[in-house]
Amino acid sequence: MSSSGLLRRCAAPRSKPALFLLRKTLIWPQPRAGQAFMLLWVTVLVLEAASKPVISLHPPWTVVFKGETVTLTCNVFHFHAPEKRRRFLWYLGERKLHETSGNSLEVRDSGQYRCQTQDSLPSDHVSLTFSSANLILQGPPYVFEGDSVVLRCRANAELALNATTLYRRGEVLRLSTESSHFHIKDAGLKDNGDYHCSGFKNDYSYSSNTINIQVQELFPRPVLTARPSWSIIGKSVTLTCETQLPPQRSDVKLWFYFFQDGQKLEVSLKNFLKTSTTTMRGQKPQYYWCEARRGSSGVCKQSQKVQLHVPIPVSRPILTLSPPGATVPEGHTVTLSCKAERGSFPILYQFLREEVVIGKMEATQGTKSFMSLKAKHSGNYYCTADNGLGPQRSPPVYLTVIVPASRPVLTVRKPRAQAVEGDKAELHCEAPRGSPPILYRFYHEGDALGSSWDYHGGGGSLTLHLTAEHSGEYACEADNGLGAQRSEAVPLSVTVPASRPVLTVRKPRAQAVEGDKAELHCEAPRGSPPILYRFYHEGDALGSSWDYHGGGGSLTLHLTAEHSGEYACEADNGLGAQRSEAVPLSVTVPASRPVLTVRKPRAQAVEGDKVELHCESPRGSPPILYRFYHQGDALGSSSAPSGGGASFNLSLTAEHSGNYSCEADNGLGAQCSEAVSLSIIVPVSCPALTLKVPRAQVQVGDVVELRCEAQRGSPPILYQFYREDIPVGNNSAPSGGGASFNLSLTTEHSGNYSCEADNGLGARRSEAVLLSISGPAGSISGLVATGVTGGLFSALSFGVVALLLYCRLLRKAGGRPTSDPSRSPSDSDVREPTYHNVPAWMELQPVYSNVNHRGGEVVYSEVRRGPQGDRPAANSESALGLLWTHLPSRCQAAGYWPPDPQGSSVIYSQVKVVCPPVSAAPRS
Numbered sequence: 001m002s003s004s005g006l007l008r009r010c011a012a013p014r015s016k017p018a019l020f021l022l023r024k025t026l027i028w029p030q031p032r033a034g035q036a037f038m039l040l041w042v043t044v045l046v047l048e049a050a051s052k053p054v055i056s057l058h059p060p061w062t063v064v065f066k067g068e069t070v071t072l073t074c075n076v077f078h079f080h081a082p083e084k085r086r087r088f089l090w091y092l093g094e095r096k097l098h099e100t101s102g103n104s105l106e107v108r109d110s111g112q113y114r115c116q117t118q119d120s121l122p123s124d125h126v127s128l129t130f131s132s133a134n135l136i137l138q139g140p141p142y143v144f145e146g147d148s149v150v151l152r153c154r155a156n157a158e159l160a161l162n163a164t165t166l167y168r169r170g171e172v173l174r175l176s177t178e179s180s181h182f183h184i185k186d187a188g189l190k191d192n193g194d195y196h197c198s199g200f201k202n203d204y205s206y207s208s209n210t211i212n213i214q215v216q217e218l219f220p221r222p223v224l225t226a227r228p229s230w231s232i233i234g235k236s237v238t239l240t241c242e243t244q245l246p247p248q249r250s251d252v253k254l255w256f257y258f259f260q261d262g263q264k265l266e267v268s269l270k271n272f273l274k275t276s277t278t279t280m281r282g283q284k285p286q287y288y289w290c291e292a293r294r295g296s297s298g299v300c301k302q303s304q305k306v307q308l309h310v311p312i313p314v315s316r317p318i319l320t321l322s323p324p325g326a327t328v329p330e331g332h333t334v335t336l337s338c339k340a341e342r343g344s345f346p347i348l349y350q351f352l353r354e355e356v357v358i359g360k361m362e363a364t365q366g367t368k369s370f371m372s373l374k375a376k377h378s379g380n381y382y383c384t385a386d387n388g389l390g391p392q393r394s395p396p397v398y399l400t401v402i403v404p405a406s407r408p409v410l411t412v413r414k415p416r417a418q419a420v421e422g423d424k425a426e427l428h429c430e431a432p433r434g435s436p437p438i439l440y441r442f443y444h445e446g447d448a449l450g451s452s453w454d455y456h457g458g459g460g461s462l463t464l465h466l467t468a469e470h471s472g473e474y475a476c477e478a479d480n481g482l483g484a485q486r487s488e489a490v491p492l493s494v495t496v497p498a499s500r501p502v503l504t505v506r507k508p509r510a511q512a513v514e515g516d517k518a519e520l521h522c523e524a525p526r527g528s529p530p531i532l533y534r535f536y537h538e539g540d541a542l543g544s545s546w547d548y549h550g551g552g553g554s555l556t557l558h559l560t561a562e563h564s565g566e567y568a569c570e571a572d573n574g575l576g577a578q579r580s581e582a583v584p585l586s587v588t589v590p591a592s593r594p595v596l597t598v599r600k601p602r603a604q605a606v607e608g609d610k611v612e613l614h615c616e617s618p619r620g621s622p623p624i625l626y627r628f629y630h631q632g633d634a635l636g637s638s639s640a641p642s643g644g645g646a647s648f649n650l651s652l653t654a655e656h657s658g659n660y661s662c663e664a665d666n667g668l669g670a671q672c673s674e675a676v677s678l679s680i681i682v683p684v685s686c687p688a689l690t691l692k693v694p695r696a697q698v699q700v701g702d703v704v705e706l707r708c709e710a711q712r713g714s715p716p717i718l719y720q721f722y723r724e725d726i727p728v729g730n731n732s733a734p735s736g737g738g739a740s741f742n743l744s745l746t747t748e749h750s751g752n753y754s755c756e757a758d759n760g761l762g763a764r765r766s767e768a769v770l771l772s773i774s775g776p777a778g779s780i781s782g783l784v785a786t787g788v789t790g791g792l793f794s795a796l797s798f799g800v801v802a803l804l805l806y807c808r809l810l811r812k813a814g815g816r817p818t819s820d821p822s823r824s825p826s827d828s829d830v831r832e833p834t835y836h837n838v839p840a841w842m843e844l845q846p847v848y849s850n851v852n853h854r855g856g857e858v859v860y861s862e863v864r865r866g867p868q869g870d871r872p873a874a875n876s877e878s879a880l881g882l883l884w885t886h887l888p889s890r891c892q893a894a895g896y897w898p899p900d901p902q903g904s905s906v907i908y909s910q911v912k913v914v915c916p917p918v919s920a921a922p923r924s
Contacts, residue, residue, distance in 0.1 A: 010291045010300040053077070053115055053123045054247040061138035063129045063209055065156060067108075070128055074103040074115035077247045089116045129209070134159050137166075137197045137208040142248045144218045146297030149184040153197035153208060161199035161206070169193040186297050187215045219243045219254065222271075222292045224303040240272045241290035241303060257291040313389040314343030319351075319382060319397050327400040328375045337370040338383030338394060345387065352382045375401045404482035405434030408459070410474060410490045418574035421494050423466050429476035429487060430459025441477045444470070466494050497575035498527030501552070503568060503583050513668060514589040516559045522569030522580060523552025534570040534577075537563070561589045561619065590668035591620030594645075596661060596676045605680050606761060609652045615662035615673060616645025627663040627670075630656070652680050683761040684713030687738075689754060689769050698773060702745045708755030708766060709738025720756040720763075723749070747773055 058071040074088050090097040090105050091114040098105060107113065112125040126141050138152040153164040163177040173195075174182055184191055196210045222243040241256045258265040258273040266273050271292075287307055293300040317340040328334055336359075338349045349369040351359040359371040369385075380396040412419075413426040427449075429440040440460030442449040452460030464470060473489040506519040520542075522533040533553030535542040545553030557563055566582040598605075599612040613635075615626045626646040628635040638646035650656060659675040687710040694702055708719040715736035721729050731739035743749055752768040 010293070010302040052121045052247070053117065055113060055115055055123055055126045055141075056248075057126065057128075057141060060140050061152065062127060062141050063131055063136050063138050063211065065136065065154075066130045066132045068130070069106050069108055072105045072107060072113055072115070072126070074105075074117075074123065075247065076103070076117055076120060077250060087118055089118075091115070091122070131209060133209065135161075135197070135199055135206040135208045137195060137211055139195065139211045139213065142216065143187050143191075143213050144216050144246065144249055145188055146218055146294045146299035147187045147215075149187050149191070149213070151182040151184070151195060151197075151211075153180045153182065153199065155180075155199060155206070159201065159206070161201050164197055164199040166195065166197050168195050186299075187213075189215055191215055216246070218249060218252070218294060218299050219245050219292060219301070221301045222256075222290055222303045224288060224290050224306055226306075226308065236274050236276045237308070238272055238274050239288060239290065241292060242271065243292050243301070252294055255293045255295070257293065259289050259291070261286050311344035311387055311389055312342060314340040314347055314385040314387050314392050316340070316392045317349070317383055317385040317394045319394040321381075321397055321399065327402065330375055330401050330403045332375045333372055334375050334399065335370055335372045336381065336383065337368070338385065339369060340385040340392060343385065343387050344389075347385050347387045350384045350386075352384070353377060354379045375399070377401060401435075402482070403433050403435045405431045405438050405478040405480045405485050407431070407485045408440065408476055408478040408487045410476045410487040412474065412490055412492055416574075419466055419492060419494050420575060421466055421468055421496075423494075425464045425466055425470075425492070427462045427464065427474060427476065428459055429461070429478065430454075431478040431485065434478060434480050436480065438478050438480045441479075443475045443477075445472045468494055470494055493528065495528035495573055495575060496526065498524040498531050498571040498573045498578055500524070500578045501533065501569055501571040501580045503580040505567065505583055505585055512559055512585060512587045514559050514561055514587055516587075518557045518559055518563075518585070520555045520557065520567060520569065521552055522554070522571065523547075524571035524578065527571060527573050529573065531571050531573045534572070536568045536570070538565045559587045561587055561621075563587050588668065589619055589621045591617045591624050591664040591666045591671050593617070593671045594626070594662055594664040594673040596673040598660065598676055598678055604760070605652055605678060607652055607654055607680050607682060609680075611650050611652060611678070613648045613650065613660060613662065614645055615647075615664065617664040617671065620664060620666050622666065624664050624666045627665070629661045629663070631658045654680060654682070656680055679714075681714035681759065681761065682712060684710040684717055684757040684759050684764050686710070686764045687719070687755055687757040687766045689766040691753065691769055691771060698745060698771075700745055700747060700773065704743045704745055704749075704771070705740050706743065706753060706755065707738055707740045708757065710757040710764065713757065713759050714761075715759065717757050717759045720758070722754050722756065724751045725754075745773055749773060 053074050053076045056073045056075055058073070061070075064070060072090070074090075088100045088103050088105075090100065092109070092111045097113075103115075105115075107128065108130060110128055110130045112127050114122050114125045116122045133156075135153070135155050138154055140149065143149055151166060153166065155161050161180075163175065164180055165172055166174045166176075166182045168191075176182070182197075192214055194210050194212050197208045199206050220243055222241045225240045225242060227238045227240065239258060241258065243254070245252055245254065253269060254271075255267060255269060256271045256273075257267050258275075260275070265275065273290075287305045289303050289305045291300055291302045317338045320337045322335040322337065336351050338351065340347060345363065345365045347363045347369070349361050349363060350357055351371055358373065361369055361371065363369040369383075378399060378401045380398050382396050383394045384391045385394075386392070408429045408431040411428045411430075413428055415423050419425060427442050429442065429452075431438060436457055437453055437455045438460075439451060439453055441451045442462045449464075450462050452462060454460050460476075471492060471494045473491050475489050476487045477484045478487075479485070501522045501524040504521045504523075506521060508516050508518075512518060520535050522535065522545075524531060529550055530546050530548045531553070532544055532546055533555075534544045535555045542557075543555050545555055547553045553569075564585060564587045566584050568582050569580045570577045571580075572578070594615045594617040597614045597616075599614060601609050601611075605611060613628050615628065617624060620643070622643040623639055623641040624643065624646075625637060625639050627637040628648045635650075636648050638648060640646050657678060657680045659677050661675045662673045663670045664673075665671070687708045690707045690709075692705040692707065698704070706721050708721065710717060713736070716732055716734045717736060717739075719731050719733065719739040719741075720727055721731075721741045728743070729741045731741055733739045750771060750773045752770050754768045755766045756763050757766075758764075
C-alpha cells in the first residue's frame with residue numbers, strides 16, 4: 001500500500017504543525033497546548049490502566065439463561081510481584097461478595113460485578129443478566145473500534161425457531177434462517193445503538209432483550225517526541241510515537257509508521273525510530289510525523305506534523321544607545337538596541353546595568369531587539385543574546401546621567417537632646433540625590449551664615465558656638481548648577497534649666513471633701529519652656545502637664561478618700577528635674593448610703609422573738625450618728641465614734657411588722673438606707689372540721705366535703721385530713737382561710753375524721769367528727785354521739801349542761817362583753833326551746849362541724865340541717881324532729897354564739913376541751 005493511500009485512510013490532526021528545535025538545552029522549547037494535553041492524556045491513561053483490573057467473561061456474553069454459569073476473571077495489568085496479589089475481592093453492586101485467592105469466580109446471579117486486589121483500584125463494573133425469557137440476544141461486554149463483533153440470538157432449549165431477525169435502533173439489520181449468529185466487522189461509531197432480535201415458529205413471534213453497543217476508542221491519537229534533548233547536524237535522534245491501548249485490548253498489535261516530508265521512513269511494531277538530522281544551514285526545516293494502525297482493521301491515527309530544526313549559535317551582539325552620546329540628563333528617554341549578526345531564531349536578548357538585568361525580550365525572524373528607559377543611573381551597560389546554544393555578551397557602553405540636586409535635609413547635630421548655651425552645634429546639609437559637586441549654603445532666620453562645597457557626596461557642614469541669640473529657625477540650600485533647592489526649616493532652642501518649683505493645692509473649701517475637684521498647680525520661677533511638670537502622691541506618679549509658654553502646669557483631681565496624703569511636683573525642661581516641697585492634703589469622706597440588717601433568731605420572725613437592727617455605712621469618715629425608723633417613725637439612735645455600724649434591739653410584737661430603715665450622718669449630709677420589710681408570723685390556732693353532706697341520710701356514693709379552717713395563723717397554711725389518724729389527703733391555703741377535701745362515700749369510709757393545720761410554726765389538730773355509714777344510708781355525729789336518730793335528746797341534754805357550765809366559768813373569768821361586734825345573735829331576746837316536726841315533703845341537709853369560735857381555744861360540736869327544696873322525703877317516718885336551741889344570756893355575754901346560717905337549724909351541740917398542739921413529727 002502506498003504512503004499516499006495510508007495518509008488518506010488515517011485520521012490526521014487539524015491543528016498547524018509544530019516546530020521542534022533541537023537545541024543544546026531543550027528540543028521542544030515551546031510545545032503547543034494541544035501536544036502537552038495529548039501527552040498528559042496518554043500518561044494518565046497509562047497510569048489509570050496500570051492501577052485498575054479488568055473483568056473478562058467466559059462465555060463472553062453479558063446475557064445468559066438462568067441456570068447457566070458465567071466465569072469472571074479479574075485481570076491485573078500493573079507491574080507488581082505476583083506474590084503481592086494473593087487476595088481478590090469481588091463485589092456485587094456495593095456489597096462485598098467473595099474474597100478469593102485465585103483471580104476467577106463463577107456466578108449465577110444478575111447484577112453489576114467488580115473486582116479489586118489489595119494494591120489496586122476497583123475495576124469498572126460488568127453487568128450480567130441471567131434471563132428466564134424464551135429468546136435472548138447475547139453480546140460482548142466491551143466493543144472497541146476495529147473489533148469484529150459477534151451477536152448471538154439464542155432461544156432456549158425447548159424452542160426451535162424457523163428464522164431470526166436482528167434490529168439496530170428499531171430497524172431491521174439482518175434476517176437469517178440458517179444461523180443465530182450475526183457479525184459486525186470493523187466496528188465503528190456507525191455501529192453504536194440499541195440492538196435486539198426476534199424469531200418466529202408456527203406463526204408465533206418471540207422478541208429478545210435489548211443490548212446497547214457503544215464502540216470505544218481503541219487508542220488515542222499518537223504524539224511524536226524526540227530524544228535526546230539536543231543534537232548537532234549529522235547526529236542521530238530517536239523519534240517515539242507514543243499512544244496507549246486499553247487493558248481490555250492489551251493483546252492487540254499496533255503497527256507504527258514514521259514519515260519525513262511525506263516519505264515513509266519505516267514501518268514496525270516498535271513505536272520508536274532512530275534517524276539522523278541532515279538539515280544544513282539556511283535549508284528549510286523538515287516535517288516529521290507518525291501513524292499508529294491496528295493491522296488491516298482500518299483503525300489508523302496520525303500525530304501532528306513537527307519540524308526538526310538544527311539551530312545556529314548566535315554571534316557576539318552589539319549594544320547601541322539613542323540618542324548618541326555618553327551624557328544625558330536624568331529623566332530623559334534612552335533607547336538601548338542589541339543585535340547579533342548571526343544565530344537561529346528565536347533569540348533571547350537581555351539588557352544589563354552593572355551586572356543587573358534591567359530588561360529582556362525575545363526576538364523572532366523579522367523583529368528588532370531594543371528597550372527604552374528613563375535615564376536614572378550612570379554606569380556600564382551591556383546586552384546578551386542567547387538562542388539555547390550558549391549566550392554571547394556585548395562590549396560595555398558607559399552612560400553618564402546628570403542628576404539635579406534634590407531638596408536637601410538639614411540636621412542640627414548637638415551634644416545632647418536639648419541644646420544649652422555654651423554647647424557646640426554642627427549644621428549638616430545633604431541632598432539625597434544629585435550629581436556632584438554641590439554647593440551648600442546655610443541660613444539663620446533668613447540671614448546667610450556661610451557655605452560649604454561637596455565634591456564626592458556626603459553633604460556640607462557648618463559649626464556654631466551657641467549663645468542665647470542662636471535660638472530660632474535654620475535652613476540650607478543645595479545647588480549643583482541645575483537649580484538650587486532649599487531644605488525645610490529646623491528650629492533650634494537654646495534652653496535655661498528649670499528652677500525648683502512651687503506646688504499649690506487649690507480647693508473649693510477649707511476642708512476638702514470627697515467628690516470635690518482639687519487642682520494641683522506647679523510652677524518653676526525660672527526655666528526655658530517647654531517645661532514638663534510631673535505630679536506625685538506619696539511618691540507615686542499621678543500624671544504630667546506640659547508648659548509651652550510659661551505659667552506652670554496643673555493637674556485636676558476628683559477627690560476620694562485615697563487622695564489624702566502628701567503631694568509634690570517636679571519641673572523638667574530636659575536639663576535636670578527639680579522637685580518641690582511636700583504639701584499635705586486631708587480628704588473627708590461623707591457617709592455613704594447605709595445598709596440595714598435585721599438579725600433574727602430564726603429565718604421567719606415570730607411574735608416574742610428578740611431582733612437586732614444593725615445599720616452600717618460602707619464608707620464615711622467617723623464619727624457617724626445612726627438613726628432607726630419604723631414605718632417612718634423614729635425608734636432611736638446610736639453613734640459610732642470610730643466608724644463601723646450601730647445596733648438597736650427590739651422585742652417583737654404583732655405591731656412590729658412593717659418596713660424599717662436607718663440613717664447615717666457624719667455632718668456631710670444624712671444618707672438613708674433602703675427599706676427592709678419585717679414580717680411577724682402568728683402560729684395557727686386549733687382548726688375546726690366541717691363535714692357537708694348532700695342529704696340527711698347519707699348513702700354510699702354520696703360526695704362528702706371535708707372543710708378545715710383555722711381562725712388564726714399566718715398564711716400559707718397546709719391542711720392535712722385524717723380518718724382514724726391515717727392521712728387521706730391535703731390541701732393548701734396560700735392566702736389563709738380554710739381548705740376542703742372531697743370524698744365519694746363507700747362503706748369503708750365510716751370512722752372518726754379530723755384535720756390538721758400547719759404554717760411551719762407547729763401543727764394543730766381539730767376535734768374528731770364521727771361519720772357512720774351502714775347499709776345504703778349512714779349518719780354522722782360528734783365524738784360522743786353514736787347517732788342522731790335514737791340517742792339525740794340524751795346527747796343534746798348533756799351538751800347543753802356542759803355548755804352552760806363552761807359559759808358560767810367564762811363569765812367569772814371575765815369573758816367578752818355582750819357588745820362584741822365579732823359575734824352577735826340575730827335576736828337579742830332570750831329564746832325558749834322550741835320543738836318542730838319536719839314535714840314529710842321537706843328534706844333538710846345536715847352540716848357537721850367542730851366550731852372554734854373567733855380563734856379561741858374553746859371548741860364545741862354542732863349539727864345543723866338546712867332545707868334542700870320542695871321534694872318529698874324517702875320515708876316520712878324517718879324524719880327527725882328539729883330542736884332550736886338558744887344559749888343562756890351568760891354565754892351570749894361571753895361572746896360565744898354558735899353560727900346560725902339562714903334557713904338552717906341546730907340539731908346537736910356539745911362543748912369540747914381546749915385544742916392541744918399536734919406534734920410536728922410525721923405520722924406513720
